[in-house]
Amino acid sequence: MRPLHEELADELLSLYRFMVTLHIPEEAxxxxxxxxxxxxxxxxxxxxxEKDEAVIKLLRHIPYIASKIEGYQIWEGCECNNFTETSKDFFDPLEEIMDTCNWEPLKVERGKYLATLGKSAGRNGWYIFCDVRTREVIHVDFQEGAIAPEASPRIFAETTKESFRKLDAYPIRPNKVCLAAMTGKDEMSEIRKVFDKHGWPGEAFRKSECLEDLANF
Incomplete structure (x- = not known):
């Protein structure tokens, strides 16, 4: 079995490059x-x-998506955490917000073994964690009490890509990702037409033109 930090690094790099194709600036x-x-x-x-050494090692070896202003989203209401620079603005949500969460890894030592890969962009949004003990990646929405199925790094990356390919999740700009399930039927139909018009999810997808049209939503 490959070391977790190597496996997660490869899967995240593949996922983030996919997102660069879709909506995130390449330089990020x-x-x-x-x-x-x-x-x-x-x-x-x-x-x-505060963190187990395995978490520190993992965070040292994975890629990140960085933004100087508003964070780029990798899921609905979820920004990629960026550990490449020292910042006072960093927020690990393992405080009171965790007290009512029923996810098992948070009941013991409150996140010592969790790497926070993605954070909520505001009051509502998702967090993405990796548990270094179980090698699982999970989405958690604390406001809604929603927990996505735990998955290996590979399954997490491939499932996320497929959600974007099918437009179950979709960007309307680099710092705004939405879910089809939370979008009105008529509006979602128009959004799908925009992506179809610009070739998504094919290799000839025109990112800039698509994002320009999506700015109207």
Missing amino acids: LKIPPPGGWRDDTIRARFEPG
């Missing part, structure tokens, strides 16, 4: 250098002992 993709990101930069985000 940050790929770790040989040996990984600086150890002290990662540790600066946490109190000593």
Whole structure:
């Protein structure tokens, strides 16, 4: 079995490159250098002992999507966490917001073994975690109490891509991803026409033109 940090790094890179094709600026993709990101930069985000060493190792070796202003979304209401720079704005939601969550990994040591890959972009939105003990990736919406099925890094990446291919999830701009299930039927029909017009999900997809048309929604 491959080390988790290698497997997750490869799957996230594949997923993020897919998203660059769809809606995220290419320059936003940050790929770790040989040996990984600086150890002290990662540790600066946490109190000593707050995270297991396996979490630190994982965060040092995975790619990120960075934004200087409003974060680019990788799921509905979910921004990619960026550990490549020291920031006082970082928020790991393992505080009071977790108290009423019934997800089993949060009942013991409150997230010591979780890497927060994606964070809610506001009051409502999803978090994406990886549990370094079970190697599982999971979506959690704390406002709605919704928990997506736990999955391996490969299944998580492929399932997410397929959701975007089928437009079960779709961007209307780089910093806004929506779900078809939460979109009106008539509006969703028009949105699908825009993506079809610009060739999604084919290789000839015209990202810039599509995003320009989607700005009207």
